[in-house]
Amino acid sequence: MQFHTLFPVNRRRFLALFAYILFFVIGYLVYTRNSSYFEQITKKISVQTSANEVLSQYLIDTPGCRIPHLDPFDSSVKSLIHKVSKKDACKKEKFFIEVKSNAKLEVNVNLLRKNYNLSFDEINCVYKPILREPGHRNLTTDNQFKIGNSKILTFGVPLQEEFIVVRCFKKTQFFHEEYIALTPIIQNVEENCKKRENGFSNGDSLNVMIIGIDSISKLNFIRHFTKTHTYLRTVLKAFELRGYNKVGDNTFYNLTPLLTGFFANQYWNITKKYMFFDHLNFIWKEYSTRGYRTLFAEDMPKYALFNYNRRGFLHPPTDYYYRPFSLAVVKSDMLKRHKKKCSHSELEMQFVFDYVKQFTSTMDDKKYFLFAFTATLTHNVLNYAGYADSPSYDLLQFLHNSGTLNRTIMIFFSDHGIRFGKIRKTLLGKIEERMPFVFLTVPEWFQKKHPIITKNLRTNERRLTTPFDLRATLVHLLKFIGNNDGTLRETVSSEKGISLFEEIPINRTCADAFISSHWCVCNNRRNISPQEPIIASAANVLVDTLNHWLKNYSDKCAKMKLKKILDARVSTNKNKYVFQGNIEYLVTVITSPGEAVFEGTIKLNENTKNLTVVDDVSRINIYGNQSSCILDTHLKKFCFCV
Numbered sequence: 150m151q152f153h154t155l156f157p158v159n160r161r162r163f164l165a166l167f168a169y170i171l172f173f174v175i176g177y178l179v180y181t182r183n184s185s186y187f188e189q190i191t192k193k194i195s196v197q198t199s200a201n202e203v204l205s206q207y208l209i210d211t212p213g214c215r216i217p218h219l220d221p222f223d224s225s226v227k228s229l230i231h232k233v234s235k236k237d238a239c240k241k242e243k244f245f246i247e248v249k250s251n252a253k254l255e256v257n258v259n260l261l262r263k264n265y266n267l268s269f270d271e272i273n274c275v276y277k278p279i280l281r282e283p284g285h286r287n288l289t290t291d292n293q294f295k296i297g298n299s300k301i302l303t304f305g306v307p308l309q310e311e312f313i314v315v316r317c318f319k320k321t322q323f324f325h326e327e328y329i330a331l332t333p334i335i336q337n338v339e340e341n342c343k344k345r346e347n348g349f350s351n352g353d354s355l356n357v358m359i360i361g362i363d364s365i366s367k368l369n370f371i372r373h374f375t376k377t378h379t380y381l382r383t384v385l386k387a388f389e390l391r392g393y394n395k396v397g398d399n400t401f402y403n404l405t406p407l408l409t410g411f412f413a414n415q416y417w418n419i420t421k422k423y424m425f426f427d428h429l430n431f432i433w434k435e436y437s438t439r440g441y442r443t444l445f446a447e448d449m450p451k452y453a454l455f456n457y458n459r460r461g462f463l464h465p466p467t468d469y470y471y472r473p474f475s476l477a478v479v480k481s482d483m484l485k486r487h488k489k490k491c492s493h494s495e496l497e498m499q500f501v502f503d504y505v506k507q508f509t510s511t512m513d514d515k516k517y518f519l520f521a522f523t524a525t526l527t528h529n530v531l532n533y534a535g536y537a538d539s540p541s542y543d544l545l546q547f548l549h550n551s552g553t554l555n556r557t558i559m560i561f562f563s564d565h566g567i568r569f570g571k572i573r574k575t576l577l578g579k580i581e582e583r584m585p586f587v588f589l590t591v592p593e594w595f596q597k598k599h600p601i602i603t604k605n606l607r608t609n610e611r612r613l614t615t616p617f618d619l620r621a622t623l624v625h626l627l628k629f630i631g632n633n634d635g636t637l638r639e640t641v642s643s644e645k646g647i648s649l650f651e652e653i654p655i656n657r658t659c660a661d662a663f664i665s666s667h668w669c670v671c672n673n674r675r676n677i678s679p680q681e682p683i684i685a686s687a688a689n690v691l692v693d694t695l696n697h698w699l700k701n702y703s704d705k706c707a708k709m710k711l712k713k714i715l716d717a718r719v720s721t722n723k724n725k726y727v728f729q730g731n732i733e734y735l736v737t738v739i740t741s742p743g744e745a746v747f748e749g750t751i752k753l754n755e756n757t758k759n760l761t762v763v764d765d766v767s768r769i770n771i772y773g774n775q776s777s778c779i780l781d782t783h784l785k786k787f788c789f790c791v
């Protein structure tokens with residue numbers, strides 16, 4: 150049977166059609182062979198998705214940005230992932246003194262009997278307050294605390310103290326010491342808040358709660374926060390920002406935008422090493438002027454956000470400021486004492502979470518802005534994220550069951566993914582480092598009352614978003630604290646971000662969102678052979694640039710040489726999703742001395758053929774004390790002390 154009797158086409162047209170199809174088949178084969186590893190791994194997606202969610206190849210897929218949906222257990226990283234043993238999980242030993250809201254302490258007589266075989270009548274306790282040294286410009290005030298005079302501890306009455314160390318005795322025999330953070334109602338804070346909230350109605354105003362855990366990527370959250378993740382999805386019905394892209398390297402460079410609406414460079418560089426951070430445009434100040442109580446808590450005091458080789462605050466930045474306690478705990482033997490049970494600093498996280506719980510209980514329906522960030526546990530080791538699942542789950546459950554989340558907008562998030570270690574040499578690691586997890590909860594009644602906001606939040610789950618947008622959302626939320634006459638008050642602007650209550654433009658690119666191309670995950674980066682001459686040039690420009698940045702420290706830091714090119718990728722302007730249509734190379738190199746591993750983005754100017762490093766450069770292996778001879782927090786990651 151002749152083919153053309155079946156199809157009413159003549160032979161010539163058939164051949165043309167055949168050639169046409171052949172062209173596409175070959176094209177496809179060539180394309181898949183050359184296509185990035187990136188696209189190959191997205192093909193085998195086995196990511197858990199919620200029931201009503203369409204399984205897509207992309208996390209977000211918009212004309213401005215496309216981000217692949219990656220498998221958290223991809224073969225390239227599988228050997229690096231392991232679950233931490235539940236047995237190791239830390240349960241803070243239950244202390245017979247229980248902390249109640251408004252700084253009241255009570256004795257649990259059963260525990261006292263069980264642990265010490267003592268009755269309430271047999272013991273007496275004293276406490277000493279832990280105090281912040283009052284501000285003095287000459288000192289690094291923020292690093293000082295002092296222990297006040299001893300006072301008799303009376304149970305069941307509110308103590309007018311924020312942080313205490315308690316010691317208990319049987320007759321005169323000492324038997325127990327404990328550090329306790331309290332959340333008293335503070336008289337002059339309340340008076341100020343009352344005065345300020347005059348003139349603002351309380352209609353739709355929500356508390357703000359920002360709770361962060363350091364260095365947890367979206368993918369590592371899926372790997373390790375199984376209980377918490379399920380709870381966020383099924384019970385809290387949280388919004389998840391799937392297209393959230395970091396805007397700077399480390400915590401400081403990502404949280405400053407979130408808290409102030411500006412890049413950190415706007416305020417700070419090494420020339421400002423004696424600067425206090427009091428005057429920054431912190432979003433909590435806006436809430437404070439509207440009668441909100443404010444709280445700021447962080448663990449790991451040495452490496453804290455505004456304190457690591459920086460000067461911190463001259464005066465407490467918020468009404469409730471956890472830092473003196475954090476300093477005292479780290480200096481005490483508390484952590485050592487719990488070492489058997491809490492071997493991976495879970496205790497410090499637990500302390501911060503307990504403080505948050507207690508604060509919300511004390512405040513009840515009073516309005517507040519709370520920012521808590523915990524870093525010790527998860528900062529350095531990829532899989533320690535597993536230890537943070539239970540404490541996080543417990544915290545969220547508490548906040549939900551106590552009704553707190555029904556009057557609160559909560560941002561539960563991380564600043565970036567893990568920045569160091571083996572996983573950073575894989576493509577998956579390079580992407581996930583730039584994409585921390587971010588969830589938002591908004592009370593159901595608020596969502597019902599503001600359906601457009603709710604719709605926009607759902608839409609924005611799959612748009613390109615940044616820390617600046619979180620800030621803009623908190624600015625937007627201020628509008629719901631109306632005047633008594635029902636009108637809305639104009640608010641501070643936040644021009645780098647877009648409120649998530651509004652629709653993020655579908656065509657938003659990294660450039661629109663103030664994400665430099667070094668951090669941009671929308672870039673579709675293809676593998677390119679490190680042997681290509683252009684890559685050698687790019688790698689040399691990278692190393693030369695680092696040496697140039699270290700010029701002022703040339704007496705202290707060794708001059709680096711390129712030792713090896715580990716990996717190279719290219720984004721080309723043939724791809725419509727590429728950032729600004731430039732050709733850019735993401736190059737990973739080892740330098741010597743020091744065996745440092747750096748990852749930089751080098752842009753090719755097609756007219757001048759000039760190569761330049763874009764924005765910051767990542768250091769992707771731990772530098773430890775290699776750079777202990779310099780203090781510059783930005784340049785430390787590059788320097789190898791001679």
Ligand SMILES: *[C@@H]1O[C@H](CO)[C@@H](O)[C@H](O)[C@H]1NC(C)=O
Pocket residue numbers: 266
């Ligand atoms: C507990 O203390 C009582 C005295 O107060 C003593 O008789 C009893 O043996 C103690 N129990 C234990 C288990 O030590």
Ligand SMILES: *[C@@H]1O[C@H](CO)[C@@H](O)[C@H](O)[C@H]1NC(C)=O
Pocket residue numbers: 287
């Ligand atoms: C603080 O510095 C000023 C001027 O630099 C000096 O006069 C003063 O004595 C210093 N105070 C303390 C407590 O060090």
Ligand SMILES: *[C@@H]1O[C@H](CO)[C@@H](O)[C@H](O)[C@H]1NC(C)=O
Pocket residue numbers: 414415416417418419420
């Ligand atoms: C340091 O920051 C200030 C602004 O805060 C800026 O004017 C100055 O140029 C910066 N210096 C360097 C070396 O970047």
Ligand SMILES: *[C@@H]1O[C@H](CO)[C@@H](O)[C@H](O)[C@H]1NC(C)=O
Pocket residue numbers: 552555594
């Ligand atoms: C949440 O708050 C709303 C408005 O105040 C109230 O109507 C609703 O009953 C509350 N829901 C719960 C579960 O407490």
Ligand SMILES: *[C@@H]1O[C@H](CO)[C@@H](O)[C@H](O)[C@H]1NC(C)=O
Pocket residue numbers: 654656657658661
């Ligand atoms: C995005 O779309 C808006 C209007 O739809 C337009 O004004 C804007 O220029 C577009 N931006 C880009 C980067 O294409």
Ligand SMILES: *[C@@H]1O[C@H](CO)[C@@H](O)[C@H](O)[C@H]1NC(C)=O
Pocket residue numbers: 697698699700701
């Ligand atoms: C080196 O120091 C000088 C003077 O302190 C400063 O102006 C310059 O910006 C510094 N250079 C670099 C690369 O930091």
Ligand SMILES: *[C@@H]1O[C@H](CO)[C@@H](O)[C@H](O)[C@H]1NC(C)=O
Pocket residue numbers: 757759760761762
């Ligand atoms: C090439 O880039 C370097 C910086 O890396 C710059 O100093 C130089 O002026 C540029 N040359 C041209 C021709 O643009």
Ligand SMILES: *[C@@H]1O[C@H](CO)[C@@H](O)[C@H](O)[C@H]1NC(C)=O
Pocket residue numbers: 773774775777
């Ligand atoms: C750096 O740390 C290593 C171990 O981590 C130690 O052996 C070495 O003495 C340290 N060097 C300096 C200069 O502190």
